[in-house]
Amino acid sequence: DAKTTQPNSMESNEEEPVHLPCNHSTISGTDYIHWYRQLPSQGPEYVIHGLTSNVNNRMASLAIAEDRKSSTLILHRATLRDAAVYYCILRAGYTDKLIFGTGTRLQVFP
Protein backbone atom coordinates (compact mmCIF):
# COMPACT_ATOMS: atom_id res chain seq x y z
CA ASP A 1 0.00 0.00 0.00
CA ALA A 2 1.38 3.36 -1.00
CA LYS A 3 1.99 5.79 1.86
CA THR A 4 1.30 9.47 2.30
CA THR A 5 3.11 12.05 4.44
CA GLN A 6 1.34 15.04 5.95
CA PRO A 7 2.29 17.65 8.54
CA ASN A 8 0.96 16.80 11.98
CA SER A 9 -0.80 20.11 12.45
CA MET A 10 -1.58 23.42 10.79
CA GLU A 11 -3.25 26.61 11.88
CA SER A 12 -5.34 29.15 10.06
CA ASN A 13 -7.43 32.18 10.76
CA GLU A 14 -11.08 32.24 9.86
CA GLU A 15 -11.90 33.34 6.29
CA GLU A 16 -8.32 32.83 5.14
CA PRO A 17 -7.37 30.21 2.53
CA VAL A 18 -5.74 27.03 3.79
CA HIS A 19 -3.35 24.86 1.80
CA LEU A 20 -2.91 21.36 3.24
CA PRO A 21 0.04 19.54 1.65
CA CYS A 22 0.49 15.82 1.11
CA ASN A 23 3.47 13.89 -0.24
CA HIS A 24 2.98 10.53 -1.91
CA SER A 25 6.21 9.78 -3.71
CA THR A 26 5.47 6.05 -4.14
CA ILE A 27 2.11 6.61 -5.86
CA SER A 28 1.36 4.23 -8.71
CA GLY A 29 -0.39 5.04 -11.96
CA THR A 30 -3.71 3.59 -10.82
CA ASP A 31 -3.81 5.18 -7.35
CA TYR A 32 -6.45 7.81 -6.75
CA ILE A 33 -5.75 10.64 -4.29
CA HIS A 34 -8.55 10.99 -1.75
CA TRP A 35 -9.05 13.50 1.03
CA TYR A 36 -11.29 12.92 4.01
CA ARG A 37 -11.72 14.90 7.18
CA GLN A 38 -12.87 13.90 10.61
CA LEU A 39 -14.53 16.31 12.97
CA PRO A 40 -14.49 15.55 16.69
CA SER A 41 -16.78 12.68 17.67
CA GLN A 42 -17.81 11.98 14.07
CA GLY A 43 -16.94 9.47 11.38
CA PRO A 44 -14.70 10.61 8.53
CA GLU A 45 -16.30 12.77 5.85
CA TYR A 46 -15.41 12.64 2.16
CA VAL A 47 -13.93 15.89 0.89
CA ILE A 48 -12.60 15.37 -2.63
CA HIS A 49 -10.60 13.03 -4.80
CA GLY A 50 -8.73 13.02 -8.09
CA LEU A 51 -6.42 11.01 -10.32
CA THR A 52 -4.32 13.38 -12.42
CA SER A 53 -6.12 16.66 -13.00
CA ASN A 54 -6.98 19.33 -10.49
CA VAL A 55 -10.49 18.99 -9.07
CA ASN A 56 -12.96 21.42 -7.57
CA ASN A 57 -16.13 20.85 -5.62
CA ARG A 58 -18.29 22.81 -3.24
CA MET A 59 -16.09 21.95 -0.27
CA ALA A 60 -12.57 22.35 -1.58
CA SER A 61 -10.09 22.19 -4.44
CA LEU A 62 -7.47 19.54 -5.04
CA ALA A 63 -4.25 20.51 -6.78
CA ILE A 64 -2.20 17.55 -8.02
CA ALA A 65 1.45 17.95 -9.00
CA GLU A 66 2.34 17.08 -12.57
CA ASP A 67 4.42 14.09 -11.43
CA ARG A 68 1.62 13.10 -8.99
CA LYS A 69 4.12 12.75 -6.15
CA SER A 70 2.38 15.43 -4.12
CA SER A 71 -0.97 17.15 -3.82
CA THR A 72 -2.53 20.05 -1.95
CA LEU A 73 -6.02 20.36 -0.54
CA ILE A 74 -7.20 23.94 -0.70
CA LEU A 75 -9.95 25.31 1.52
CA HIS A 76 -10.71 28.67 -0.02
CA ARG A 77 -12.09 30.37 3.08
CA ALA A 78 -11.62 28.52 6.35
CA THR A 79 -14.46 28.56 8.85
CA LEU A 80 -14.50 27.37 12.44
CA ARG A 81 -16.41 24.30 11.25
CA ASP A 82 -13.43 23.30 9.12
CA ALA A 83 -11.40 22.51 12.23
CA ALA A 84 -10.79 18.78 11.88
CA VAL A 85 -8.19 16.13 11.12
CA TYR A 86 -7.61 15.98 7.37
CA TYR A 87 -6.47 12.70 5.85
CA CYS A 88 -4.74 12.34 2.50
CA ILE A 89 -5.20 8.78 1.23
CA LEU A 90 -4.13 6.82 -1.82
CA ARG A 91 -6.75 4.38 -3.03
CA ALA A 92 -5.80 1.67 -5.49
CA GLY A 93 -8.09 1.81 -8.48
CA TYR A 94 -9.40 -1.71 -8.05
CA THR A 95 -10.50 -1.43 -4.42
CA ASP A 96 -12.47 0.68 -1.97
CA LYS A 97 -9.84 0.10 0.72
CA LEU A 98 -8.63 3.32 2.33
CA ILE A 99 -5.35 3.35 4.23
CA PHE A 100 -5.48 6.23 6.69
CA GLY A 101 -2.30 7.86 7.95
CA THR A 102 -2.08 10.15 10.94
CA GLY A 103 -3.51 13.14 9.07
CA THR A 104 -3.13 16.87 9.64
CA ARG A 105 -4.97 18.47 12.53
CA LEU A 106 -6.23 21.84 11.32
CA GLN A 107 -6.98 24.51 13.88
CA VAL A 108 -8.99 27.53 12.80
CA PHE A 109 -8.92 30.66 14.90
CA PRO A 110 -11.59 33.36 14.90
Place this chain on the structure above:
Amino acid sequence: KAGVTQTPRYLIKTRGQQVTLSCSPISGHRSVSWYQQTPGQGLQFLFEYFSETQRNKGNFPGRFSGRQFSNSRSEMNVSTLELGDSALYLCASRGSHYEQYFGPGTRLTVT
Protein backbone atom coordinates in the same frame (compact mmCIF):
# COMPACT_ATOMS: atom_id res chain seq x y z
CA LYS B 1 -31.41 9.79 1.38
CA ALA B 2 -30.74 8.49 4.83
CA GLY B 3 -27.08 8.14 5.74
CA VAL B 4 -25.17 5.08 6.85
CA THR B 5 -26.60 3.74 10.07
CA GLN B 6 -24.83 1.61 12.62
CA THR B 7 -26.27 -0.28 15.54
CA PRO B 8 -25.76 -0.32 18.38
CA ARG B 9 -24.05 3.01 18.97
CA TYR B 10 -22.50 1.94 22.25
CA LEU B 11 -21.67 -1.46 23.63
CA ILE B 12 -19.95 -2.75 26.75
CA LYS B 13 -18.73 -6.34 26.74
CA THR B 14 -16.56 -8.51 28.92
CA ARG B 15 -13.32 -10.17 27.85
CA GLY B 16 -13.95 -13.51 26.20
CA GLN B 17 -17.42 -12.62 24.95
CA GLN B 18 -18.32 -12.10 21.34
CA VAL B 19 -20.05 -9.17 19.69
CA THR B 20 -21.92 -8.49 16.46
CA LEU B 21 -22.13 -5.00 14.99
CA SER B 22 -24.53 -4.01 12.25
CA CYS B 23 -24.29 -1.55 9.38
CA SER B 24 -26.97 -0.40 6.95
CA PRO B 25 -25.50 1.38 3.92
CA ILE B 26 -27.07 4.23 2.02
CA SER B 27 -29.87 2.94 -0.20
CA GLY B 28 -28.47 1.75 -3.52
CA HIS B 29 -24.90 1.39 -2.31
CA ARG B 30 -23.56 -2.12 -2.77
CA SER B 31 -20.09 -1.75 -1.31
CA VAL B 32 -19.50 -1.68 2.44
CA SER B 33 -16.22 -1.33 4.29
CA TRP B 34 -15.38 -1.55 7.98
CA TYR B 35 -12.69 0.30 9.93
CA GLN B 36 -11.42 0.25 13.49
CA GLN B 37 -10.33 3.48 15.15
CA THR B 38 -8.24 3.58 18.32
CA PRO B 39 -6.19 6.40 19.84
CA GLY B 40 -3.00 4.38 19.44
CA GLN B 41 -3.40 2.92 15.94
CA GLY B 42 -5.69 5.46 14.31
CA LEU B 43 -8.06 4.32 11.57
CA GLN B 44 -7.36 0.83 10.30
CA PHE B 45 -9.08 -1.02 7.48
CA LEU B 46 -10.88 -4.24 8.46
CA PHE B 47 -12.89 -5.54 5.50
CA GLU B 48 -14.46 -4.58 2.22
CA TYR B 49 -17.61 -6.25 0.85
CA PHE B 50 -19.29 -5.94 -2.50
CA SER B 51 -22.38 -7.89 -3.50
CA GLU B 52 -22.01 -10.28 -0.55
CA THR B 53 -18.37 -11.07 -1.39
CA GLN B 54 -15.40 -10.07 0.71
CA ARG B 55 -13.03 -8.35 -1.69
CA ASN B 56 -10.35 -7.26 0.73
CA LYS B 57 -9.31 -7.90 4.30
CA GLY B 58 -7.06 -5.91 6.58
CA ASN B 59 -4.35 -7.22 8.86
CA PHE B 60 -6.52 -8.38 11.75
CA PRO B 61 -6.70 -11.76 13.47
CA GLY B 62 -9.27 -14.35 12.50
CA ARG B 63 -11.39 -13.36 15.49
CA PHE B 64 -12.63 -10.52 13.32
CA SER B 65 -15.08 -11.61 10.67
CA GLY B 66 -17.80 -10.08 8.63
CA ARG B 67 -20.49 -10.71 6.10
CA GLN B 68 -22.80 -8.88 3.76
CA PHE B 69 -26.39 -9.75 2.99
CA SER B 70 -28.30 -9.57 -0.27
CA ASN B 71 -29.79 -6.21 0.74
CA SER B 72 -26.21 -4.87 1.19
CA ARG B 73 -26.53 -4.64 4.97
CA SER B 74 -23.40 -5.85 6.67
CA GLU B 75 -22.40 -7.25 10.01
CA MET B 76 -19.06 -7.72 11.64
CA ASN B 77 -18.34 -10.12 14.45
CA VAL B 78 -15.53 -10.19 16.96
CA SER B 79 -15.15 -13.37 18.96
CA THR B 80 -13.22 -13.93 22.19
CA LEU B 81 -13.00 -10.23 22.91
CA GLU B 82 -9.77 -8.78 24.27
CA LEU B 83 -9.25 -5.48 26.07
CA GLY B 84 -7.41 -4.19 23.00
CA ASP B 85 -10.55 -4.57 20.89
CA SER B 86 -12.01 -1.53 22.62
CA ALA B 87 -12.42 0.93 19.80
CA LEU B 88 -14.76 2.88 17.58
CA TYR B 89 -15.90 0.63 14.72
CA LEU B 90 -16.86 2.55 11.61
CA CYS B 91 -18.76 1.36 8.60
CA ALA B 92 -18.74 3.11 5.23
CA SER B 93 -20.68 2.63 2.01
CA ARG B 94 -19.37 3.68 -1.35
CA GLY B 95 -21.09 6.03 -3.75
CA SER B 96 -21.00 6.01 -7.53
CA HIS B 97 -17.86 8.17 -7.72
CA TYR B 98 -15.90 6.07 -5.22
CA GLU B 99 -16.54 8.49 -2.40
CA GLN B 100 -17.21 6.74 0.89
CA TYR B 101 -19.87 7.74 3.36
CA PHE B 102 -19.12 6.84 6.95
CA GLY B 103 -21.60 6.06 9.66
CA PRO B 104 -21.37 7.46 13.19
CA GLY B 105 -19.68 4.31 14.46
CA THR B 106 -20.21 1.82 17.26
CA ARG B 107 -18.19 2.51 20.39
CA LEU B 108 -17.17 -0.86 21.85
CA THR B 109 -15.74 -1.05 25.35
CA VAL B 110 -14.30 -4.34 26.55
CA THR B 111 -13.86 -4.71 30.30
